[in-house]
Amino acid sequence: MAIVTRKFDAVIVGAGGAGMRAALQLSEAGLKVAILSKVFPTRSHTVAAQGGIAAALGNVTEDNWHWHMYDTVKGSDYLGDQDAIEFMCRQASEVVYELEHFGMPFDRLDNGKIYQRPFGGQSQNFGGAQATRSCAAADRTGHAMLHTLYQRNVQANTQFFIEWMGLDLIRDEDGDVCGVTALDIETGEVMAMQARATLFATGGAARIFSASTNAFINTGDGLGMAARAGIPLEDMEFWQFHPTGVYGVGVLISEAVRGEGGYLLNKDGERFMERYAPHAKDLASRDVVSRALTMEMQAGRGCGRDADHLLLKLDHLGADVIKARLPGIREIAIKFANADPIRDPIPVVPTAHYMMGGIPTNFYGQVVAPYKTGPEEVVQGFYAAGECACVSVHGGNRLGTNSLLDILVFGRAAANQIIEDLKKNQHHKQLPPDATDKALARLARLEGQKDGENVAQVSDAMRKTMQTHCGVFRFPDMLKQGVAKMSDIAERARQTAIRDKSRVFNTARVEALELDNLIEVAMATMVSAEARTESRGAHARDDFPDRDDNKWLKHTLYFNEGRRLDYKPVRLKPLTVESFAPKPRTY
Amino acid sequence: MKFSIYRFDPDTDATPYMQDYDIELEPADRMLLDALVRIKTVDDSLSLRRSCREGVCGSDGMNINGRNGLACITPLTGLKEPVELRPLPGLPVIRDLIVDMTQFFKQYHSIKPYLINNDPPPETERLQSPAERAELDGLYECILCACCSTACPSFWWNPDKFVGPAGLLQAYRFLADSRDQATAERLDYLEDPYRLFRCHTIMNCADVCPKGLNPTNAIESIKDMMVKRTV
Numbered sequence: 167m168a169i170v171t172r173k174f175d176a177v178i179v180g181a182g183g184a185g186m187r188a189a190l191q192l193s194e195a196g197l198k199v200a201i202l203s204k205v206f207p208t209r210s211h212t213v214a215a216q217g218g219i220a221a222a223l224g225n226v227t228e229d230n231w232h233w234h235m236y237d238t239v240k241g242s243d244y245l246g247d248q249d250a251i252e253f254m255c256r257q258a259s260e261v262v263y264e265l266e267h268f269g270m271p272f273d274r275l276d277n278g279k280i281y282q283r284p285f286g287g288q289s290q291n292f293g294g295a296q297a298t299r300s301c302a303a304a305d306r307t308g309h310a311m312l313h314t315l316y317q318r319n320v321q322a323n324t325q326f327f328i329e330w331m332g333l334d335l336i337r338d339e340d341g342d343v344c345g346v347t348a349l350d351i352e353t354g355e356v357m358a359m360q361a362r363a364t365l366f367a368t369g370g371a372a373r374i375f376s377a378s379t380n381a382f383i384n385t386g387d388g389l390g391m392a393a394r395a396g397i398p399l400e401d402m403e404f405w406q407f408h409p410t411g412v413y414g415v416g417v418l419i420s421e422a423v424r425g426e427g428g429y430l431l432n433k434d435g436e437r438f439m440e441r442y443a444p445h446a447k448d449l450a451s452r453d454v455v456s457r458a459l460t461m462e463m464q465a466g467r468g469c470g471r472d473a474d475h476l477l478l479k480l481d482h483l484g485a486d487v488i489k490a491r492l493p494g495i496r497e498i499a500i501k502f503a504n505a506d507p508i509r510d511p512i513p514v515v516p517t518a519h520y521m522m523g524g525i526p527t528n529f530y531g532q533v534v535a536p537y538k539t540g541p542e543e544v545v546q547g548f549y550a551a552g553e554c555a556c557v558s559v560h561g562g563n564r565l566g567t568n569s570l571l572d573i574l575v576f577g578r579a580a581a582n583q584i585i586e587d588l589k590k591n592q593h594h595k596q597l598p599p600d601a602t603d604k605a606l607a608r609l610a611r612l613e614g615q616k617d618g619e620n621v622a623q624v625s626d627a628m629r630k631t632m633q634t635h636c637g638v639f640r641f642p643d644m645l646k647q648g649v650a651k652m653s654d655i656a657e658r659a660r661q662t663a664i665r666d667k668s669r670v671f672n673t674a675r676v677e678a679l680e681l682d683n684l685i686e687v688a689m690a691t692m693v694s695a696e697a698r699t700e701s702r703g704a705h706a707r708d709d710f711p712d713r714d715d716n717k718w719l720k721h722t723l724y725f726n727e728g729r730r731l732d733y734k735p736v737r738l739k740p741l742t743v744e745s746f747a748p749k750p751r752t753y
Numbered sequence: 754m755k756f757s758i759y760r761f762d763p764d765t766d767a768t769p770y771m772q773d774y775d776i777e778l779e780p781a782d783r784m785l786l787d788a789l790v791r792i793k794t795v796d797d798s799l800s801l802r803r804s805c806r807e808g809v810c811g812s813d814g815m816n817i818n819g820r821n822g823l824a825c826i827t828p829l830t831g832l833k834e835p836v837e838l839r840p841l842p843g844l845p846v847i848r849d850l851i852v853d854m855t856q857f858f859k860q861y862h863s864i865k866p867y868l869i870n871n872d873p874p875p876e877t878e879r880l881q882s883p884a885e886r887a888e889l890d891g892l893y894e895c896i897l898c899a900c901c902s903t904a905c906p907s908f909w910w911n912p913d914k915f916v917g918p919a920g921l922l923q924a925y926r927f928l929a930d931s932r933d934q935a936t937a938e939r940l941d942y943l944e945d946p947y948r949l950f951r952c953h954t955i956m957n958c959a960d961v962c963p964k965g966l967n968p969t970n971a972i973e974s975i976k977d978m979m980v981k982r983t984v
Binding site: 205206208209210211213214223259262263266267268269271272273274275276277278279280303306309310313317318320321352381382383414415417418494497498501502620621622623664665666668669670671672673674677 | 762763764765781783793794796797798800801802803804805806807808809810811812826828847848849851854858862865866867868870874876877878879880881882883885886889893894896897927930932933
């Protein structure tokens with residue numbers, strides 16, 4: 167097959183919040199940018215973010231970025247890199263104001279300023295009273311933001327490649343990145359997209375679990391491509407289970423419900439979070455609340471016939487507040503739980519939601535890996551931002567509304583770094599002769615495979631294994647079996663067959679290619695989790711219930727070759743302020 | 754449960770046809786999209802778009818028993834069998850339930866769907882009162898699923914000239930924004946026999962919108978603004 171090659175200054179894979187914030191910056195700088203997305207940009211999963219964007223604007227309660235930084239470090243269970251966290255929290259107000267200037271329809275306070283609401287883990291004065299830090303557009307903040315960014319890109323004439331899927335990273339013999347191979351889903355055509363800068367903004371991958379708040383498209387494509395190209399994946403054992411996914415369905419119910427005053431109840435009608443987090447109660451960090459829900463169910467205090475869910479009560483907020491501030495939640499509860507929250511509580515369970523780990527980067531968005539000479543060297547030509555990246559600002563546990571902030575700050579930072587780097591690198595590196603081999607081999611395998619297992623069957627086995635063996639609480643024998651089971655499933659994934667051989671909009675092919683990426687993510691998760699013998703943030707081991715800073719205050723690096731693990735130190739030194747030393751974490 | 758689904762693959766089929774499926778549902782299958790995902794496990798060639806499965810991304814608009822809607826928030830109970838599924842009407846079909854939305858997005862882009870304000874931005878946010886912000890409710894929530902425009906006879910006849918309900922709803926979203934300064938320019942563009950005035954208040958748009966929005970009202974509001982500026 168003759169493969170078309172096209173040259174761009176920069177190629178961005180993924181058109182969610184991070185990708186589109188970066189594209190805007192690059193287009194406005196006059197660069198030739200291609201931004202690829204498996205779906206029309208406003209269908210990216212940023213659209214489903216509900217509660218808000220964290221920024222210490224201080225519109226409601228006194229606030230400053232340093233308090234926000236403290237909360238983020240503590241929320242991360244001290245695994246977050248403090249240089250990156252300072253960088254993010256310092257820029258928060260600026261990127262939010264910028265978004266407002268772009269046209270974002272934020273809710274407003276009576277004085278005309280941006281409306282802010284309280285969220286979990288937010289405090290004033292380094293652990294004092296609850297802060298009110300999340301800037302919101304009702305409970306559709308992600309939707310409003312994604313559409314605003316798309317609209318701004320329309321104005322900037324950004325070149326989109328819509329319904330194109332990244333297949334594999336192109337690295338040359340120096341290990342530098344020179345672009346990606348990509349599939350035009352509509353026509354089946356494969357293209358080599360050569361670029362002086364390649365930015366991954368491919369989002370999350372919580373579709374490795376059965377119960378997930380994530381969209382079907384969240385299959386970790388960027389991580390799969392990076393891992394296959396020899397780039398390590400960082401901190402993959404850390405997955406956030408959101409305390410309130412709709413029972414049996416997984417659809418997200420925003421923490422904004424608790425921010426506005428809703429709370430959780432067990433079958434006795436007890437507000438049980440008071441026992442687990444006497445100070446912050448229902449607004450403790452998500453890892454803490456999800457574990458509390460799980461323990462309530464294990465103690466037989468869950469609701470329903472099988473004691474397998476809990477209730478989120480908000481009717482006391484009144485119809486007016488619910489209609490004005492939580493209209494999307496009400497819609498979801500009515501449609502998916504048959505419960506109108508104006509009268510009825512919503513049945514909820516902890517649900518896989520967010521990947522704290524990802525492709526290792528510094529706070530300029532440059533991918534860093536053990537490479538030519540050092541353990542954290544910049545991989546030339548390669549950048550990552552948003553959920554697919556591990557900067558690491560979220561460490562072991564992300565605070566609610568820090569993810570929309572992350573994608574704005576690091577989408578923009580990566581673009582700014584690309585603009586600088588391209589001034590130095592004026593010419594494209596030559597594509598290696600084997601540039602498209604990896605991608606074409608995967609496609610040829612699918613094309614030729616006659617008998618083989620159904621893709622849906624194998625992905626179902628993967629999701630069940632991850633759910634059972636690597637959930638909210640993790641057990642040593644289950645993890646060990648999990649690694650063996652995942653190895654077996656990875657083998658099966660290499661033998662799948664699709665019956666659809668059409669060139670045109672072949673979604674069976676897309677799903678098979680996605681499975682390759684999911685498997686990389688799931689394998690990295692299980693192996694990394696089995697090795698970390700402590701409990702920190704969202705990684706809770708039954709056999710090692712405590713955090714162990716002596717042994718484990720370090721980041722995991724997983725390499726797909728030989729499923730090897732390595733580690734690197736946490737960056738405890740911020741940019742300008744004093745370090746927050748690890749201390750016991752209570753809410 | 755029985756389904757009859759529009760099939761067409763330009764790679765292999767000379768003409769479209771309807772294919773019947775009879776599938777066993779699981780208790781967890783509540784929505785139409787759940788059933789389609791289940792069909793796809795037995796026939797992987799059935800092609801459709803889907804993503805968020807909660808009615809916010811706008812991917813899975815289709816014609817369900819004669820009416821446009823999103824598969825992911827259409828409950829299976831209450832659907833008459835066999836459930837007849839066709840692609841959104843009026844747009845070229847790429848394959849099966851997947852339509853070519855180029856024309857739809859072209860119309861959306863034509864109304865300059867972005868805030869125009871030429872003043873240098875302040876250091877903090879531009880102020881907007883809660884009442885001014887409330888003007889955007891019922892407008893900004895659009896998910897661009899195209900259920901409305903592809904239910905509109907005026908859009909079927911003139912998809913290249915009539916902006917259509919989705920585009921006009923967004924035109925009004927910016928006209929209604931107290932921060933936007935391009936009111937005259939926006940109204941000038943729409944003051945045209947086709948772009949706006951092909952709307953004959955048939956109201957199919959408001960009837961089918963899966964988000965409960967009302968493009969007809971927005972169109973009436975634009976017409977009001979035009980009348981007001983002439984007097």
